[in-house]
Amino acid sequence: MKELSLNILDITENSLKAGATLVTVLIEESESLMKISIEDDGVGMTGEVLSSVENPFYTTRKTRKVGMGIPLFRFAAEQTGGDLKISSRHIDEFPDAHGTLVCATFNKAHIDFTPLGDVISTVVTLIQGHPDRDFLFIHKSERGTVTLDTRELRSVLEEIPLDAFEVLSWIRENLTEQYESIKQI
Amino acid sequence: MKSLAELKAIKDRMRDKIVIREGANDTRVVVGMATCGIAAGARPVLNAFVEAVNNEGLYEKVTVSQTGCIGFCQLEPIVEVFEPGKEKVTYIKMTPEKVSEVVEKHLKGGKVVTEYTVASAN
Numbered sequence: 001m002k003e004l005s006l007n008i009l010d011i012t013e014n015s016l017k018a019g020a021t022l023v024t025v026l027i028e029e030s031e032s033l034m035k036i037s038i039e040d041d042g043v044g045m046t047g048e049v050l051s052s053v054e055n056p057f058y059t060t061r062k063t064r065k066v067g068m069g070i071p072l073f074r075f076a077a078e079q080t081g082g083d084l085k086i087s088s089r090h091i092d093e094f095p096d097a098h099g100t101l102v103c104a105t106f107n108k109a110h111i112d113f114t115p116l117g118d119v120i121s122t123v124v125t126l127i128q129g130h131p132d133r134d135f136l137f138i139h140k141s142e143r144g145t146v147t148l149d150t151r152e153l154r155s156v157l158e159e160i161p162l163d164a165f166e167v168l169s170w171i172r173e174n175l176t177e178q179y180e181s182i183k184q185i
Numbered sequence: 186m187k188s189l190a191e192l193k194a195i196k197d198r199m200r201d202k203i204v205i206r207e208g209a210n211d212t213r214v215v216v217g218m219a220t221c222g223i224a225a226g227a228r229p230v231l232n233a234f235v236e237a238v239n240n241e242g243l244y245e246k247v248t249v250s251q252t253g254c255i256g257f258c259q260l261e262p263i264v265e266v267f268e269p270g271k272e273k274v275t276y277i278k279m280t281p282e283k284v285s286e287v288v289e290k291h292l293k294g295g296k297v298v299t300e301y302t303v304a305s306a307n
Contacts, residue, residue, distance in 0.1 A: 001224050013253075047306060070221045075226065118228075125228050129251035139306050156189050160196045165239040170195060174187035 002118025004036065004106070009071045011038050011102055012126055018042025018100065022134045022151075022170060024124075027116070029141040033082075034106040034116070044098040053086065073104055080110035120175045123148060124168055131163035137175075144182035148175060168174040211246060212292065213267040214238070221258035226280065233281035239289040246249040247292055260306060266291065270296045275303040 001007050008025060015023045020040035028035045045053065053070050074084040082105040087128040106113055123137050127150060134154070139146040148171065150162055157167065203248040209249055216222070234249045255263045260277040264287070267273055275298050276287060290296050299305060 005221050006228065009218075009228060010220050011279075014220065015252075039202060067220070072220065072224075121228055121232060125218075125231060125251075128231070128249075152189070156192050159195050160199050164199060165235065165244060166195045166199060167192070168235065170187055170192055177187055 001056060001076065001114065002035075003070055004076060004114050005117040005122040007069075007076060007104075007114075008036060008038065008119065009074060009122045009125060010069045011073055012040075012122075015100065016126075016130050017041035018044070020099070020133065022136065023126075024136040025138070027119070027139040029108070029139075031142065032107060033145045034108050034113075035103065036106075037101060037103045039099065041099040042101055044094065045088040046092070047092045050086060050088050073102070076112055076114050077104040077106055079112040080107040082106045092096060101145050112119070120172055120179070124172050128163050128168055130170040131161045143183070146175065146178040146182065189235070194211075211269050212248070214247060214249045214292070215252050215265045215267065217253070217255040217261060217263045219254035221254055222261045222263065225258075225261035225278075226233065227262040229281050230279045230284055233284040234264070234288070237284060240293070241288055241293060243288070244291055256294070260303065263303075267299050276301045277306055 002008070012023055015038060018040060020042035022041050024037070024039045026037040026039070028037075045185065053067075055071075057067075061099070070084070070086070077084045084102070084104040086100065086102050088100040089098045117141065123135065126135055134150045135148070136150075137146075137148045153162060153171070160167065162168075186270055214234055216227055216234065218227050218231065231249065231251060238244055238247045238249055241247040255261075255265065255275075257263060257277070264276040266276070266287075274291070276283070276298070279287075279301070282290050283298075287298050287301065290298050
């Protein structure tokens, strides 16, 4: 992947397939590190499935038997000297607190650090494809914080869907202005 | 700043429009957004379709949606166009530039852009 924002889009699709109603994408940056966490309230994975998801020959998809999402994200982290961790609680074992957390850490100064890229397009794409789900996006750095919570937008919009073009444009412009105000774009 | 008050104004403007729109869509544009599609550039292709369909005033007739792996990963980004009563058209190796052409010629003009379809890959 050319941008970490594309890995975020890809990994979040797994959360949506797991039936998540809310996905939280949290990016935390210090001067030297970037930590990307994707947390969902989907069905979660059993210990057996969890131990196999990092194997590229494991996938839930039917059209082809290779799943590259997690291995690619893990590789992007490890090639900077960082790492990727997954924890999960399956719905059968934790009926009231199930879900999955994928957390990757990157050394930003490493020559093989992949840039974050167009994270605004990733957020807009997720909402366009899944207007019935909720997303909480938070990007914290030393300069400030950018946030978007679709639950808040939904309460303003009422019956108007989040994937209406005017709404998607508002989301794109709102995020762009937030990034401009902390001078990080 | 794009404020929530502005979002509320969008809602008020759209209330009337929504009623007309419901059930009126008949053409579906589906973009493959699995790992293979995303890595090959499906995100800008999807966003180009969303924008062009709106800008060309086709939103009452065309919906743009996302799907998983279509099965020809080496030909991604792949876009399928479903029109009622017609055979599915599969466009391959799409780019935002090709999107403008497909919207103009196919979605607006009704003429399939054959040089971008999967049939042209053989």
